[in-house]
Amino acid sequence: MSRWEPDARGRLAQAAMELYRERGYEQTTVAQIAERAGVTERTFFRYFADKREVLFDGGQALEQRMVAAVDAAAPSASPLDAVAAALAAAAESFAEIPRDFPRRRREVIAAHPALQERELIKLARLSAALGEALRGRGVPEPAASLTAETGVAVFRVGFERWATGPTDRDLAAVLEESLAELRALTAVSRA
Amino acid sequence: MSRWEPDARGRLAQAAMELYRERGYEQTTVAQIAERAGVTERTFFRYFADKREVLFDGGQALEQRMVAAVDAAAPSASPLDAVAAALAAAAESFAEIPRDFPRRRREVIAAHPALQERELIKLARLSAALGEALRGRGVPEPAASLTAETGVAVFRVGFERWATGPTDRDLAAVLEESLAELRALTAVSRA
Numbered sequence: 001m002s003r004w005e006p007d008a009r010g011r012l013a014q015a016a017m018e019l020y021r022e023r024g025y026e027q028t029t030v031a032q033i034a035e036r037a038g039v040t041e042r043t044f045f046r047y048f049a050d051k052r053e054v055l056f057d058g059g060q061a062l063e064q065r066m067v068a069a070v071d072a073a074a075p076s077a078s079p080l081d082a083v084a085a086a087l088a089a090a091a092e093s094f095a096e097i098p099r100d101f102p103r104r105r106r107e108v109i110a111a112h113p114a115l116q117e118r119e120l121i122k123l124a125r126l127s128a129a130l131g132e133a134l135r136g137r138g139v140p141e142p143a144a145s146l147t148a149e150t151g152v153a154v155f156r157v158g159f160e161r162w163a164t165g166p167t168d169r170d171l172a173a174v175l176e177e178s179l180a181e182l183r184a185l186t187a188v189s190r191a
Numbered sequence: 192m193s194r195w196e197p198d199a200r201g202r203l204a205q206a207a208m209e210l211y212r213e214r215g216y217e218q219t220t221v222a223q224i225a226e227r228a229g230v231t232e233r234t235f236f237r238y239f240a241d242k243r244e245v246l247f248d249g250g251q252a253l254e255q256r257m258v259a260a261v262d263a264a265a266p267s268a269s270p271l272d273a274v275a276a277a278l279a280a281a282a283e284s285f286a287e288i289p290r291d292f293p294r295r296r297r298e299v300i301a302a303h304p305a306l307q308e309r310e311l312i313k314l315a316r317l318s319a320a321l322g323e324a325l326r327g328r329g330v331p332e333p334a335a336s337l338t339a340e341t342g343v344a345v346f347r348v349g350f351e352r353w354a355t356g357p358t359d360r361d362l363a364a365v366l367e368e369s370l371a372e373l374r375a376l377t378a379v380s381r382a
Binding site: 120 | 271369373
């Protein structure tokens with residue numbers, strides 16, 4: 001098995017996450033992150049606007065992959081199945097980075113309301129992007145928005161379970177389970 | 192039919208909304224809001240911390256009513272049916288205020304990213320509160336969180352449709368429709 005070999009960007013992200021945990025997010029400076037990663041501050045700023053952006057760096061790529069998965073779903077796929085493909089693509093993205101990275105990131109964000117706000121904004125944008133992709137497939141409103149919101153809800157809840165659960169669980173499996181659970185919960189069977 | 196007779200708080204909220212529309216949110220001052228409402232600035236600050244809070248004033252009461260509806264749902268009600276009761280309670284809340292108020296509020300918020308962030312935070316809190324209420328009914332995780340998130344998704348999408356749609360539509364009906372649509376979208380029928 002090949003070990004994950006981070007480039008400068010990856011080393012900076014890893015160094016930042018270590019320092020956020022060791023010293024706290026507020027107390028960590030860009031200079032310290034650069035030093036730990038063995039690069040100059042100038043190199044840091046080539047990749048990230050500030051220390052906050054280290055935490056949100058992967059968001060855009062994740063969104064693009066999820067949207068691409070919706071676009072690539074079979075024309076016959078239902079809106080929810082297209083979103084299921086997006087969730088599988090998200091799990092693939094996470095499988096490419098060290099598992100402790102999203103877990104630590106989650107801890108840092110959970111401890112800082114301002115970071116939680118940013119996370120909420122990113123998730124709202126993700127939902128909007130998935131909704132647009134679904135409309136691009138011909139899904140009408142409100143089905144497109146409802147399915148996109150539901151997909152993001154499954155992602156949030158599933159990710160939280162995965163990040164706080166046993167370390168040997170696969171994100172893809174947890175997201176699939178969460179989606180299956182949602183289907184069961186919404187199955188028409190009124191009391 | 193009795194006309195809605197606002198008290199000082201209601202007059203302030205109405206005055207604020209008018210001014211936000213006429214002059215823009217940034218350009219409006221607390222002094223102007225108080226003047227338009229026919230009260231002193233001191234009275235304004237008895238009800239609201241600042242001009243932003245006028246927009247988010249009803250959020251806590253709304254959350255309490257929705258949580259109370261989950262608590263009051265029949266023991267035999269499914270998690271989603273309990274959330275459906277919360278949506279009905281939300282619609283009742285909105286029926287008690289002039290219809291143009293939430294519509295204008297939505298316009299002001301949509302035009303200001305900082306207000307959108309605050310709205311997202313409020314909705315995330317609403318989801319957490321509904322999740323807790325469901326767990327209080329014995330609903331396990333992840334079902335409680337998934338149902339709560341789904342309920343908030345239906346609320347967001349339904350509210351948006353209602354606020355941007357024909358003025359004679361009933362919010363309760365639009366929310367019910369959105370929930371029915373969600374049930375149909377998640378009905379197990381994989382491609």
